[in-house]
Amino acid sequence: MTARIIDGKARAAALRADVAGHVTHFAARIGRAPGLAVVLVGEDPASGVYVRSKGKATREAGMVSVERRLPADIDEWALLELVSELNADPAIDGILVQLPLPSQIDAQAVIGAIDPAKDVDGFHPVNAGRLATGLPALVPCTPLGCLMLLREAYDGKLAGLDAVVVGRSNIVGKPMAQLLLGDSCTVTIAHSRTRDVAARVRSADIVIAAVGIPHFIAGDWIKPGATVIDVGINRLPDGRLVGDVDYAAAVEVAGAITPVPGGVGPMTIACLLRNTLVAACRREGLPEPDGL
Ligand SMILES: NC(=O)C1=CN([C@@H]2O[C@H](COP(=O)(O)OP(=O)(O)OC[C@H]3O[C@@H](n4cnc5c(N)ncnc54)[C@H](OP(=O)(O)O)[C@@H]3O)[C@@H](O)[C@H]2O)C=CC1
Numbered sequence: 001m002t003a004r005i006i007d008g009k010a011r012a013a014a015l016r017a018d019v020a021g022h023v024t025h026f027a028a029r030i031g032r033a034p035g036l037a038v039v040l041v042g043e044d045p046a047s048g049v050y051v052r053s054k055g056k057a058t059r060e061a062g063m064v065s066v067e068r069r070l071p072a073d074i075d076e077w078a079l080l081e082l083v084s085e086l087n088a089d090p091a092i093d094g095i096l097v098q099l100p101l102p103s104q105i106d107a108q109a110v111i112g113a114i115d116p117a118k119d120v121d122g123f124h125p126v127n128a129g130r131l132a133t134g135l136p137a138l139v140p141c142t143p144l145g146c147l148m149l150l151r152e153a154y155d156g157k158l159a160g161l162d163a164v165v166v167g168r169s170n171i172v173g174k175p176m177a178q179l180l181l182g183d184s185c186t187v188t189i190a191h192s193r194t195r196d197v198a199a200r201v202r203s204a205d206i207v208i209a210a211v212g213i214p215h216f217i218a219g220d221w222i223k224p225g226a227t228v229i230d231v232g233i234n235r236l237p238d239g240r241l242v243g244d245v246d247y248a249a250a251v252e253v254a255g256a257i258t259p260v261p262g263g264v265g266p267m268t269i270a271c272l273l274r275n276t277l278v279a280a281c282r283r284e285g286l287p288e289p290d291g292l
């Protein structure tokens, strides 16, 4: 059996088109387009590429993109100043501070300084707490994108499925587990201290790989017919981009699988635009855009 390839790029394009439609209505009602500010500290070339593609996608959705670059040696206070300036700017609905930040800056302090209503990454403790308690929140983009792909793959019927999330970061693993729990999956979270990750993966109907190690999840760990969502983005020395799953082996066993590139990554950017639209509607007192 060969797995169905989940086309994240196509699903992301459809979501972006839906967002663009809602943006047109927002602009007609409110007299301005939603605005997203992306803050990049330092010159990391990979981060630069992501920030540029985010800016392009934002403009293509009809939204206003503001890019703020700061030198790598900036102190935390200067970054906090910029965040409070963006918090106070009525034309800005979403603020994203690109991670990782240089070591002299306390990332938690910066995330905590963002107005939770503008926290389109969903990383602020208020949004994490709202997600965990089932209140309306801004939900982290990568796990939200994974959930959208899963809901489509299972026609919305996730209840009772066994899901394993490999990785427990605040930006992927933990919020992913919360979302799956919210859809009534039975959720296991595995991490570097888990005794037998392979055994956990073998028993799962849904596998989410968010580890950051190329080929970490072997093909023979996958239960036949399982759905595999590969969040990993790893650059190999030869320049190739690969996920955390041994794709060539897993594709022969899984029922459905996301490729890298073209899987979760494009969904992350589309969900960022979706979150910016949602934040803008909430800030302006408009009803939530439906179908997103
Ligand atoms: N597609 C996209 O849009 C995005 C992709 N990514 C990618 O996803 C991957 C994960 O990102 P992120 O969550 O930020 O990474 P982190 O490094 O923050 O977290 C990695 C997690 O993997 C766990 N881990 C590490 N080694 C093992 C092991 N041997 N066995 C089991 N678990 C292990 C760690 O466990 P412990 O907590 O115990 O250390 C940790 O919880 C990366 O490749 C990243 O590039 C990230 C964001 C967006």
Ligand SMILES: Nc1nc(=O)c2c([nH]1)NC[C@@H]1CN(c3ccc(C(=O)N[C@@H](CCC(=O)O)C(=O)O)cc3)C=[N+]21
Pocket (backbone or CB within 6 Å): 049, 050, 096, 097, 098, 099, 100, 121, 141, 233, 241, 260, 261, 262, 263, 264, 265, 266, 268, 269
């Ligand atoms: N505050 C913050 N928010 C983030 O959401 C955030 C961040 N910091 N830091 C870095 C990670 C990484 N990330 C990706 C987004 C899109 C792709 C993506 O579109 N990838 C394409 C390939 C891109 C390529 O070819 O290089 C794909 O998978 O098809 C990947 C990775 C967001 N991140």
